[in-house]
Structure formats: structure tokens, C-alpha cells
Amino acid sequence: MLDHDNRDDAATELGWQAQKSAATRNAILDSAISCIVEHGYRGATTTAIAQKAGLSRGAMLHHFPSKLDIVRGAVEHLHKKRLKAFRKAMTRSSEGGQDRVLLGVDAFFDHVRHPLFVAFLELSVAARTDPELAGILKPTAEAFEREWYQTAKEVFPEWQGRDEQFDIALDLSRYVMEGLAISSLTHRGGDRDRRVLRYLADKLHELRDA
Amino acid sequence: MLDHDNRDDAATELGWQAQKSAATRNAILDSAISCIVEHGYRGATTTAIAQKAGLSRGAMLHHFPSKLDIVRGAVEHLHKKRLKAFRKAMTRSSEGGQDRVLLGVDAFFDHVRHPLFVAFLELSVAARTDPELAGILKPTAEAFEREWYQTAKEVFPEWQGRDEQFDIALDLSRYVMEGLAISSLTHRGGDRDRRVLRYLADKLHELRDA
DNA sequence: ATTGAAACCGACAGCGCTGACTGTTACTTT
DNA sequence: AAAGTAACAGTCAGCGCTGTCGGTTTCAAT
Structure with a gap:
């Protein structure tokens, strides 16, 4: 039986x-x-x-x-995939023993250029004028942010004890990256974008060693 | 007659x-x-x-x-209004003779929190998947960026001769601001955002005086 | 083998949006 | 004063999207 x-x-x-x-x-x-x-x-x-x-x-x-059920599922699905991809990219970048900050910046940059980020951006913008979607997206996005923060802390243990600098480094990186990502929707960023990323990496080093 | x-x-x-x-x-x-x-x-x-x-x-x-004609007109209209608001905010900030960098940061931050920026963001995101809109928006957005850059250069003449630092300062500010703006669509930015803005202003000072 | 349920398909009505059309009022020209 | 033009209103058909419903096939249980 x-x-x-x-x-x-x-x-x-x-x-x-x-x-x-x-x-x-x-x-x-x-x-x-x-x-x-x-x-x-x-x-x-x-x-x-x-x-x-x-x-x-x-x-x-x-x-x-209903369509809302699909959206619910898709948001959850996206959350998992995005977090998994972020974890993988970050841990891989932490293995190459060279400049961990630089590798992290590259990995993060790839992350915001990935279609999964585009999907999230699309959902975020749509949620601004769609209360039902906002109700679905908000808790998931908050959870993502928490787990994202936690992951970053685990991957970069050398910042231990420098919490304030680490927070600034993370926030700064995130905003620069996301701003870069949405700007690249309209304009083709070339050398100037690379220059900003180099500057960012430089400042991250400073924050770590200060 | x-x-x-x-x-x-x-x-x-x-x-x-x-x-x-x-x-x-x-x-x-x-x-x-x-x-x-x-x-x-x-x-x-x-x-x-x-x-x-x-x-x-x-x-x-x-x-x-047709609706496309409305969109064409609205994009043009938006472009003019946004540029005018930016000019006004920037020149006003340059009059208060104190810390011009700090005033500029505040003015810029107000600029990306303004409904006009939200409209532009909405159009940018929509244009990604709407070729007709993209055809309308792209040239206007490029023109805006050029005039925006020009205005910034006029308002901050003290950077004269430090072109590279000025470009980095502008790009950095822009990406941080825009990243901040889209992130504030989903999450409520509080103290941490202020901290990043303070850090940004700090780095802008460095870039100017380096 | 038969019964039941779950995966799957196609057709339907309802709704909102767009663009085209006709009709009406106000202004301008000669 | 009369003809012509511009601003405005209301109606209509067409189209795409959503959600519901009846019908068909495939798997699971007794």
C-alpha cells in the first residue's frame, strides 16, 4: 500500500x-x-x-x-531568484582572493544590469500607482532588503566593528548602482560610468581602511 | 487693413x-x-x-x-518645466552665500523628489518597452542632460579648470540622487539616507578642494 | 474496469480604451 | 450680413484584456 x-x-x-x-x-x-x-x-x-x-x-x-495570483507568485519567485543570484555572485567574488572590494563592486554592477533587477524596477514603478501590487510587493521587498543586508555582512567580515562605515558603504554602493541602472535605460553610459565606478571603489577602500 | x-x-x-x-x-x-x-x-x-x-x-x-500627439507635447512640456525648475533651484541656492555645495545638494535632492521627476521616471521606464515613446523621449532626454550639465557648470564657476573632478562630482551626485529617489518608492528612507547625503556632500567638498 | 479528480483547452460575455464621426456654438473675415 | 473657420460636445464601432464556464484528456484509487 x-x-x-x-x-x-x-x-x-x-x-x-x-x-x-x-x-x-x-x-x-x-x-x-x-x-x-x-x-x-x-x-x-x-x-x-x-x-x-x-x-x-x-x-x-x-x-x-486570477492575474493577481500570478503576480503574487511571480513576486515571490522573483524575490527568491534575485536573492540566490546575489548570494552566488557575492560569494564567488569573495573567493577570488584579490581585491574583494573591487570584485564586489563588479558583482553588484552585474546584479543591477541583470533582467531580474529590471523586473523588480518595473514592479516598483508600477506599484507606485497600483495599491494592490504595492500590497504584494512591499513586504517582499523589505524582506529582500533585510536578507541582502545580512548577506553582505556575512560576505565582508573584514568590516567587523566598523558598522557605521559599512552601512554608508552599502547604501552608497546601492544608490550609485541603482541610479546608474535607471540612467542606462535612457542614455548609453560609457567612460564616464566606468570613472564613477572606479571612484566608488576608491571611496569604499577608504571607508574600510579609515 | x-x-x-x-x-x-x-x-x-x-x-x-x-x-x-x-x-x-x-x-x-x-x-x-x-x-x-x-x-x-x-x-x-x-x-x-x-x-x-x-x-x-x-x-x-x-x-x-491622437494620444501620441499628446505624449509628444507632454514630453516637450515636461522638459521645459523641469529645466526651468532646476535652473531656478540652482541659481537660488547659489545666492545664499554660505556653503554652496551643501545648498546645491539640497536643491538637487528636492529636484528628484519633485513630481516632475516622477513623471520623467515613469516615462523612462515605460519607454523601455514602448519603442514609439522611446523615439519621442530619447532626443528630449539627451537635450535635457546637455542643458542640465551646462547649467551646473554656470552655477558653479569655482570648479573652473577642474573638469575631471567636476564631471565625477556631477555624475556621482546624479546617480546617488536618482538611486535614492527610486529606492524611496518602496522603502521609507530615514536617517540612513540623510547620512549618505552628508557623506556625499563631504566627498563633493573633497573633490572641489583636492 | 470504473469512478473521481486534476491538468488542460476553447468559447463566451463584460469592460475600458482608442479613434472616427456628426452636430453645435462662438469667433473671424470680407 | 453671410460665409467660413475654429473650439467644443456626444455617440459609435473596433479592439484587447480579463474572468467564467462547459468540455476533453490524462492520471490515481478501489
């Missing part, structure tokens, strides 16, 4: 249906994020999401009864 | 109709910007714009045949 085909594989443990269900749910949420990146939040229609996910609208609305 | 009622008043010189036409055109463009701030770019429908401007949709479509 309960002995013949489970308990050996973490994947099949759930049974075929549940497994497939989880797979299509993931496909839908990935598609939703892609569509937000590609068409903007308001342009990410259920039709487009279903099409890119490879199923019919009816099927999709079986997994997520 | 050409002697009886013009040539005396700059306002009536245009005649009643042309004058009223210009007034309603302005009202429409103001309303468009307001609606973008209030409902986002995609939410700024012709219905909402006409209503807030105080006329019927039909009347509005007499002045601007």
Missing part, C-alpha cells in the same frame, strides 16, 4: 501530477517575469504569459485563478 | 481664438503630466486627461488628434 514506488527519489516522491503541476507553475512564473521584462508590468497580459509558458489561458487560470 | 487693432499688446496680438487655444493646450499638457504622475504612463488614458483638463474627449482630440 505504501511500499512500492516512493521513498527513494525526492522528485518522484510527490507523484506525477503534483510533479507536473509544480513544473508548469514554475514555467508560468518564469514566463510572467520574462513578460514583465519584455513588455513592462502593464503589458504583461495573461495571454502573453500563457503563450510564452506554452499553454492555453484556460490551463493557466486553472493553476492561478 | 493692417492698422486697426493689433501691434499694441503682446497677449491680444494673437487674437482671442489663438490665445484660448494656447491656454487649453497648456491645460491639456499639464493634465497629461498630472495623470502620468497619478496613474502611471499606461494609466494616463485620454479619458482621464480630458476630464482633469476640464473638457470633453472630443474637444481634446481636436487639439491633439
Whole structure:
């Protein structure tokens, strides 16, 4: 009765249906994020999401009864992926034993140029004029920020005891990076952007060694 | 034939109709910007714009045949208003003879917290996924940046001859400010933001006196 | 094998937005 | 005074998006 085909594989443990269900749910949420990146939040229609996910609208609305449910799931999904990517980039940058600050700056810069950040930006802007979305996004964004802060602290233990400088370094980096990211939406940043990043890295060194 | 009622008043010189036409055109463009701030770019429908401007949709479509025409006008309108506000704030800050850098930082910070900047941000983000809007916005944004740069140079003549430091100071300020502005869409910036601004002002002093 | 449920599809009605059209009033020209 | 033009209003059809509903196939349980 309960002995013949489970308990050996973490994947099949759930049974075929549940497994497939989880797979299509993931496909839908990935598609939703892609569509937000590609068409903007308001342009990410259920039709487009279903099409890119490879199923019919009816099927999709079986997994997520309404568009708001998709958004809820997508925001959560995005949060996890973004945090994971950030962790990976940061820990990898901490392994190359050279200039950890410089590597961190590069990793962070890649982070804000990544499509996942674009999706988050799109959601943030849309949430400003969409109370329902704001209600979904706000707690998740706050959680992200906390975990992001925690991760940064773990990756850079050499700032131990210099809390104030570290906070300033983090905030400064974040604002410069995000400002750079949105500005690069309209204008093509070339040498001047690189110069600012070099200056930023310089100041981060100062803050660490001060 | 050409002697009886013009040539005396700059306002009536245009005649009643042309004058009223210009007034309603302005009202429409103001309303468009307001609606973008209030409902986002995609939410700024012709219905909402006409209503807030105080006329019927039909009347509005007499002045601007299509929505794209409204957008064209609004972008231009926004550009002028933003530049004017920036100039005013900057020159005013340069008059108070105390710490010009600090006053400039404050003025700039006010600038990115102003609704006009929100409108511009909304347009920038929307333009990422809307080629038609991008075609309208891009040249105007580039012009704004050039004139903005020029104004800054005029207002702060004491940086004369320190071009590289000045460019870094400007870019740094801009990215920090804009990053701060978009971050404040989601999270409530309190003391930490003030601390970063103080740090920024500090570094600007360094750049000037280095 | 049969019953039940879950994944999936296609069609439908409702709604908001856009742009085109006709009609009305006020001003301008000769 | 009459003809012409500009400002304005209201209605209409077309289109895309959302959410609901009935129908079909595939898996799971007895």
C-alpha cells in the first residue's frame, strides 16, 4: 500500500501530477517575469504569459485563478531568484582572493544590469500607482532588503566593528548602482560610468581602511 | 487693413481664438503630466486627461488628434518645466552665500523628489518597452542632460579648470540622487539616507578642494 | 474496469480604451 | 450680413484584456 514506488527519489516522491503541476507553475512564473521584462508590468497580459509558458489561458487560470495570483507568485519567485543570484555572485567574488572590494563592486554592477533587477524596477514603478501590487510587493521587498543586508555582512567580515562605515558603504554602493541602472535605460553610459565606478571603489577602500 | 487693432499688446496680438487655444493646450499638457504622475504612463488614458483638463474627449482630440500627439507635447512640456525648475533651484541656492555645495545638494535632492521627476521616471521606464515613446523621449532626454550639465557648470564657476573632478562630482551626485529617489518608492528612507547625503556632500567638498 | 479528480483547452460575455464621426456654438473675415 | 473657420460636445464601432464556464484528456484509487 505504501511500499512500492516512493521513498527513494525526492522528485518522484510527490507523484506525477503534483510533479507536473509544480513544473508548469514554475514555467508560468518564469514566463510572467520574462513578460514583465519584455513588455513592462502593464503589458504583461495573461495571454502573453500563457503563450510564452506554452499553454492555453484556460490551463493557466486553472493553476492561478486570477492575474493577481500570478503576480503574487511571480513576486515571490522573483524575490527568491534575485536573492540566490546575489548570494552566488557575492560569494564567488569573495573567493577570488584579490581585491574583494573591487570584485564586489563588479558583482553588484552585474546584479543591477541583470533582467531580474529590471523586473523588480518595473514592479516598483508600477506599484507606485497600483495599491494592490504595492500590497504584494512591499513586504517582499523589505524582506529582500533585510536578507541582502545580512548577506553582505556575512560576505565582508573584514568590516567587523566598523558598522557605521559599512552601512554608508552599502547604501552608497546601492544608490550609485541603482541610479546608474535607471540612467542606462535612457542614455548609453560609457567612460564616464566606468570613472564613477572606479571612484566608488576608491571611496569604499577608504571607508574600510579609515 | 493692417492698422486697426493689433501691434499694441503682446497677449491680444494673437487674437482671442489663438490665445484660448494656447491656454487649453497648456491645460491639456499639464493634465497629461498630472495623470502620468497619478496613474502611471499606461494609466494616463485620454479619458482621464480630458476630464482633469476640464473638457470633453472630443474637444481634446481636436487639439491633439491622437494620444501620441499628446505624449509628444507632454514630453516637450515636461522638459521645459523641469529645466526651468532646476535652473531656478540652482541659481537660488547659489545666492545664499554660505556653503554652496551643501545648498546645491539640497536643491538637487528636492529636484528628484519633485513630481516632475516622477513623471520623467515613469516615462523612462515605460519607454523601455514602448519603442514609439522611446523615439519621442530619447532626443528630449539627451537635450535635457546637455542643458542640465551646462547649467551646473554656470552655477558653479569655482570648479573652473577642474573638469575631471567636476564631471565625477556631477555624475556621482546624479546617480546617488536618482538611486535614492527610486529606492524611496518602496522603502521609507530615514536617517540612513540623510547620512549618505552628508557623506556625499563631504566627498563633493573633497573633490572641489583636492 | 470504473469512478473521481486534476491538468488542460476553447468559447463566451463584460469592460475600458482608442479613434472616427456628426452636430453645435462662438469667433473671424470680407 | 453671410460665409467660413475654429473650439467644443456626444455617440459609435473596433479592439484587447480579463474572468467564467462547459468540455476533453490524462492520471490515481478501489
